[in-house]
Amino acid sequence: MQDPIDKPGSSDRGNGSNGQGSPNGTHGAFSADGKELNLELTRQEKHRGVRAGDTYVRVVRPHGHLFKNVAPGILRATEEATEPLTPSLQALAKVRRILIGEPLPNAAEITERLSKVKALAIFASDAMSSVAYATEEILLVLVVAGVNGGLNYAVPISLAIALLLGVVAFSYRQTVYAYPNGGGSYVVSKENIGLVAGLVAAAALLLDYVLTVSVSIAAGTAAITSAFPELQPIAVPIALGFIASMVIGNLRGIRESGNIFAVPTYVFIGSLALLIGVGLWRLLTGQPPVEAPVQHPLGNEPLSVWLLLTAFSAGSVAASGTEAIANGVPAFKPPESKNAARTLVVMAVVLAAFFLGISFLSHQYQIVPGEGETVVSQLARAVFGTNPLYYLVQFATMLILVLAANTSFNGFPRLAWILAKDGFLPHQFSHRGDRLAFSNGIIILGAVAGALIVVFGGDTHLLIPLYAVGVFLAFTLSQVGMVMHWRKVRTAGWQRSATINGFGAALTCIALIIAATTKFTRGAWIIVVAIPLLVALFVLIHRHYLAVREQLRLDKAPAEATPLRQIVIVPLGELNRASQRALAFARGLSAQVYAVSVQEDPQNAKTLACALREIDPDVKLIVLESPYRAVIEPLLNYIDALHQQDPEAFVTVVLPEFLTPHWWQRLLHNGTAAQLNRALKPHPNVAVVNVPYGLPR
Amino acid sequence: MDTKLKRIVVPVQGARTDEEALALACNLAKKDKSEIVLLYVIEVRRNLPIDAELSDEIQKGEQVLDSVQRFADKLGCRVQTDLLQAREAGPAIVNECIERDAQLVVMGVPYHEKYGEYCVAPRAQYVLEHATCRVILAREPLPEMAVMRNTV
Numbered sequence: 001m002q003d004p005i006d007k008p009g010s011s012d013r014g015n016g017s018n019g020q021g022s023p024n025g026t027h028g029a030f031s032a033d034g035k036e037l038n039l040e041l042t043r044q045e046k047h048r049g050v051r052a053g054d055t056y057v058r059v060v061r062p063h064g065h066l067f068k069n070v071a072p073g074i075l076r077a078t079e080e081a082t083e084p085l086t087p088s089l090q091a092l093a094k095v096r097r098i099l100i101g102e103p104l105p106n107a108a109e110i111t112e113r114l115s116k117v118k119a120l121a122i123f124a125s126d127a128m129s130s131v132a133y134a135t136e137e138i139l140l141v142l143v144v145a146g147v148n149g150g151l152n153y154a155v156p157i158s159l160a161i162a163l164l165l166g167v168v169a170f171s172y173r174q175t176v177y178a179y180p181n182g183g184g185s186y187v188v189s190k191e192n193i194g195l196v197a198g199l200v201a202a203a204a205l206l207l208d209y210v211l212t213v214s215v216s217i218a219a220g221t222a223a224i225t226s227a228f229p230e231l232q233p234i235a236v237p238i239a240l241g242f243i244a245s246m247v248i249g250n251l252r253g254i255r256e257s258g259n260i261f262a263v264p265t266y267v268f269i270g271s272l273a274l275l276i277g278v279g280l281w282r283l284l285t286g287q288p289p290v291e292a293p294v295q296h297p298l299g300n301e302p303l304s305v306w307l308l309l310t311a312f313s314a315g316s317v318a319a320s321g322t323e324a325i326a327n328g329v330p331a332f333k334p335p336e337s338k339n340a341a342r343t344l345v346v347m348a349v350v351l352a353a354f355f356l357g358i359s360f361l362s363h364q365y366q367i368v369p370g371e372g373e374t375v376v377s378q379l380a381r382a383v384f385g386t387n388p389l390y391y392l393v394q395f396a397t398m399l400i401l402v403l404a405a406n407t408s409f410n411g412f413p414r415l416a417w418i419l420a421k422d423g424f425l426p427h428q429f430s431h432r433g434d435r436l437a438f439s440n441g442i443i444i445l446g447a448v449a450g451a452l453i454v455v456f457g458g459d460t461h462l463l464i465p466l467y468a469v470g471v472f473l474a475f476t477l478s479q480v481g482m483v484m485h486w487r488k489v490r491t492a493g494w495q496r497s498a499t500i501n502g503f504g505a506a507l508t509c510i511a512l513i514i515a516a517t518t519k520f521t522r523g524a525w526i527i528v529v530a531i532p533l534l535v536a537l538f539v540l541i542h543r544h545y546l547a548v549r550e551q552l553r554l555d556k557a558p559a560e561a562t563p564l565r566q567i568v569i570v571p572l573g574e575l576n577r578a579s580q581r582a583l584a585f586a587r588g589l590s591a592q593v594y595a596v597s598v599q600e601d602p603q604n605a606k607t608l609a610c611a612l613r614e615i616d617p618d619v620k621l622i623v624l625e626s627p628y629r630a631v632i633e634p635l636l637n638y639i640d641a642l643h644q645q646d647p648e649a650f651v652t653v654v655l656p657e658f659l660t661p662h663w664w665q666r667l668l669h670n671g672t673a674a675q676l677n678r679a680l681k682p683h684p685n686v687a688v689v690n691v692p693y694g695l696p697r
Numbered sequence: 698m699d700t701k702l703k704r705i706v707v708p709v710q711g712a713r714t715d716e717e718a719l720a721l722a723c724n725l726a727k728k729d730k731s732e733i734v735l736l737y738v739i740e741v742r743r744n745l746p747i748d749a750e751l752s753d754e755i756q757k758g759e760q761v762l763d764s765v766q767r768f769a770d771k772l773g774c775r776v777q778t779d780l781l782q783a784r785e786a787g788p789a790i791v792n793e794c795i796e797r798d799a800q801l802v803v804m805g806v807p808y809h810e811k812y813g814e815y816c817v818a819p820r821a822q823y824v825l826e827h828a829t830c831r832v833i834l835a836r837e838p839l840p841e842m843a844v845m846r847n848t849v
Contacts, residue, residue: 044748044782049792056738056783056792057748059755064778069759072752 041067041075079103096434100251103434113333116343118258121265123328124347126212126321126407128268129400131354134161134318135362136375141311143368144299150307151298151363157311158359162352164511165319167504169348171479172326173341174497178485180337182414184326185478192481192488196535201477202419203534204470205323207527209408209415211467212321213449217242218458220402235458240450242402247446250409253437261406264399269350271389271396276357279365279383289365290385293378296370313468313514318355320471321404322348323478324411331410405449413441423545424538468519469527472512479505564650566590566687567642570619571635571655571676572597574604575611578693582656583616585691589652596638598624598631631672632679643685651686658693702731706799707776708790708820709735711761714805716768718835722803723774731800733769733776736793737762738786747782755780787823799830806836 041063047056061069066081082103084090097103114122138157142150172184179187185205190198221239225232249257282289301307325344332339361367362375365382369375380393413429417438420429433439479501486498516524568590572579586593595612599605605623612621624634643651657673660666673690680688707722709715722733737758741747762778769776783789794802806821817825817834825832 046748047792047796049788050795051788054783054788054792055747056781056789058793059758059780059782061780068763069755071756 040069040072042069079105099248100434101253104253104436113336114258114331115333116339116346118262119325119328119332119339119343120347121262122258122331122410123324123343123407124321124351125261125265125400125403126216126324126405127319127347127351128265128321128354129216129404130318130320131272131351131358132376132397132401133374134315134355135359136369137317138311138315138359139362139367139369139375141307141314143296144301145303145307150303151366151368153303153308153311154359155356155363157308157315158356160312161315161318162356164316164504164507165322165348165352165355167500167507168319168322168475168479169344171482171501171504172323173344174482174485174501175326175478176329176340176344177337178482179326180329182327182329182331182418184323184415185474185481186415186418188481188485189477192484193477197477197481199424199535199538200531201474202415202424203531203538204473204477204527205327205415206412206534207530208320208467208470208474209412210445210448210452211470212408213243213246213405213445214452214456215467216401216404217246217449218453218456220398221458224398236454239453239458243405243446243450243453246405246409247442250406250413250442251433251437251439257406257409257437261403264396264403267392268396268400271393272354272358274389275380275383275393276354276361279361279379280357282383283361283364289382291381293365293367293382294370294373296368298368309510309514310518313511313518316472316511316515317468318351319475320467321407322351323474324407326478327411328414331414408449409442409445412445413438416441416444419538423542425541427545468515469512469524470531472508472515473531475508476505476512479508565646565648566650566652567646568593568652568654569639569642570595571653572608572612572621573672575608575615576656578658578691579656580615581693582654582691583619585689586652586654587616587619589654593619595619595621596624596635597621598626598634600626600629632675635676636679636683639680639683639686647685649685652689653680653686654689654691656693657690658695660695661697702726702729702800704732704734704797704799705801705803706734706736706790706794706797707803708786708824709737709761709765709805710786711757711764712805712807714807714835714837715761715765716805717837718803718805719765719769719774719776720772721833721835722801723769723772725801725803726774733774734793734797734799735762735765735769735776735778736781736790737779738781738783738789740786741782741784743784747784749782751782785823786820787827790820790824791827791829794828794830801830802828802832804832804834806834808837808840 042059042061045058045060047058048054049056061067066078067075068078070076079102084093135154135158138154138161139151142154142157144150175184175188179191181187185201186198188198189201217239220242221235224238225235231238249260252260322344325340325347329336329340332343358376358379361379361383365379367375367378367382374397376397377390377394380390384390384393416425416429419425420427428440429438429444431438431440433442482501483498483505486494486501516528520528566589568586570579570582570586570593572595583593583595597605597608599608602623602625605625609621609623612619622638624638626634639651639653643649653676655673655676660669677688677690680686702725705722705726707715707719709719719733719735725731726733739751739754739758741749741751745751758780762780766776766778779793781789781793790802793799802824804821804824806818809816809818821834825834
């Protein structure tokens with residue numbers, strides 16, 4: 001039989017008989033009765049074994065389920081220690097866990113990183129989705145000069161856009177290596193051109209991300225309501241449902257959202273590869289279209305350089321979304337930059353191949369855009385006929401249009417996080433949620449995009465012209481920034497890189513000017529107004545953070561901390577167990593304690609004075625008679641008056657408070673302590689201490 | 698004879714065999730829903746008192762227990778952890794098994810040779826000889842050299 005020699009609590013680790021104290025002195029706290037407090041929450045129990053001399057010591061951690069001892073003086077909170085304590089909050093936490101999953105510790109961050117396959121699905125869905133409409137955008141411009149051979153320029157314009165895409169992708173590939181912490185256009189512009197340029201790029205990208213979510217979700221919803229017109233009246237709730245599911249999916253963490261959203265992206269990639277492959281094969285073997293395209297009327301306007309430039313600008317939306325990978329480099333598995341660069345190259349190649357393939361096939365099959373059917377739909381009918389493969393292409397297109405929003409759900413929170421770290425957005429954006437995702441960024445993006453959908457009644461076509469301006473502004477700034485970067489670092493071959501980036505900057509700048517001029521009156525002016533406003537907001541926020549930091553900064557040689565002189569006040573209504581406890585607490589803070597009582601009836605004051613004299617004659621009672629029945633304001637004014645007499649002193653107000661066991665019982669009381677607490681909070685020289693007294697029933 | 702396993706003790710020491718032993722214990726624990734206790738013993742040098750505050754060793758023990766506990770979580774297995782200080786690990790393990798009324802000890806044993814012969818580590822040897830409950834030793838697979846020697 002074994003007997004514990006020391007009972008629990010009888011031998012603390014801090015009392016180790018070798019005399020070694022904790023290096024950081026965390027054992028130095030004492031409880032009220034002088035007993036040393038065990039701050040490391042660990043104690044030793046001596047046990048005797050079966051044989052003589054078999055003594056051993058058990059290191060007992062009674063709170064081990066809540067805190068792990070990592071090192072002397074360092075405790076790590078477990079998942080259980082982070083659980084809410086009240087039943088209502090616990091229920092809420094359960095719901096949250098069902099929706100977004102179990103919380104992940106910081107150490108799991110590395111396992112949340114994305115493989116190249118998942119990253120392509122997450123970061124490329126926006127860029128891929130533009131394949132579905134970029135060719136159509138070009139043809140819609142050129143068709144007005146269709147009679148004069150305008151449509152013949154679709155393929156050369158597509159080639160020029162593919163070249164632009166290549167240059168932009170090349171530029172971002174360099175960015176990925178040069179700036180492995182992410183940030184894309186914002187960081188490149190800020191570090192190489194200047195702060196304002198960086199903020200302009202950030203504002204443009206944030207707006208682009210919001211618009212992408214609204215427009216792509218609305219487009220996906222439109223595809224559903226087109227197929228099922230009876231759902232048209234509930235288009236807005238459907239769109240909001242899509243956004244909510246994306247918010248929840250992304251709150252589950254980037255890896256899991258990758259699992260959820262990867263399949264549709266690859267279905268789209270597969271179906272388009274099949275469409276282009278079969279289409280080319282039919283052309284090479286001289287087979288006619290399965291279904292001849294509908295011959296829409298052609299326009300008779302003259303073919304001009306302006307028209308070609310407008311078509312180029314319209315088709316350049318194919319390049320939108322390219323920057324997402326450069327923003328999210330830290331989300332990749334190590335080696336982050338290398339994996340991100342490879343994913344970017346694959347995305348650019350696939351994107352260019354699909355875009356050129358669709359443009360080439362559309363030209364060969366003489367597809368003309370018109371009301372009621374998209375170019376991709378016409379092409380799929382021409383290549384497959386109206387069979388399951390056609391429906392697969394259409395279904396995958398609808399999915400990718402919705403999923404384009406997912407890229408924004410990864411890009412926006414990351415960019416907001418970087419801006420918050422730099423102090424240009426509220427620090428709340430740098431908060432990582434239960435699943436290590438940037439929860440606040442995800443929720444804000446969902447809320448703003450949802451609000452746009454509600455405001456525009458689910459029809460966000462009006463927002464499409466706003467897109468290009470922001471995208472090309474960010475591209476141009478980023479490429480100019482890279483040119484300056486090359487000039488600064490002058491690594492081997494820098495002239496070649498700078499030339500390519502310079503060429504890209506010129507191309508994207510032309511696209512920007514054209515987009516801004518052709519679309520200005522159609523809504524692009526909103527972006528032209530919104531970007532400076534956002535930049536001004538960033539600057540305001542930054543100024544505030546700088547001012548706070550400056551005011552809180554410790555001096556280089558801080559003065560020795562001298563104890564503050566304090567006046568301790570205990571507001572009393574009546575003498576009871578709660579107020580007696582508060583008085584006892586106050587006596588621990590200072591030898592001189594003042595009880596202050598605001599009384600409507602002078603008789604009550606006399607009773608209180610008598611009772612107080614009996615239990616603690618050293619406490620001086622000040623009675624504030626209040627014939628107008630106010631309690632809070634006279635007390636506040638009295639505290640102010642005291643403080644004016646001794647501005648250096650700190651006023652500590654000790655508030656007696658009793659806690660009822662049930663929430664409904666709280667409704668039956670005035671809650672004066674809580675009111676006083678709220679009223680005194682803004683006062684810079686007053687400390688409020690609530691001394692609770694728990695009522696058992 | 699009652700073969701129900703209410704409690705299984707798994708001594709760990711930060712060795713490569715810890716996880717293997719735990720996996721085995723978890724499998725055995727499933728049937729009877731047995732409680733598993735992970736045990737780490739700090740061996741205190743004779744020139745120090747038995748209750749000496751050995752911060753570094755305790756920290757290492759906590760880390761080993763934490764790491765094995767995370768492995769147990771991956772296996773879906775609930776475990777308790779125990780940290781002891783003793784002059785020698787073997788007696789402490791045996792005494793703790795008696796104290797906790799364990800029905801089984803599962804020990805991971807690294808392959809170890811002495812003078813060209815396989816030998817069981819002293820702590821495992823002690824537990825095999827003195828434990829009042831059943832003992833399972835999970836020895837790691839033979840290293841390549843030993844396999845070659847045995848097959849020649």
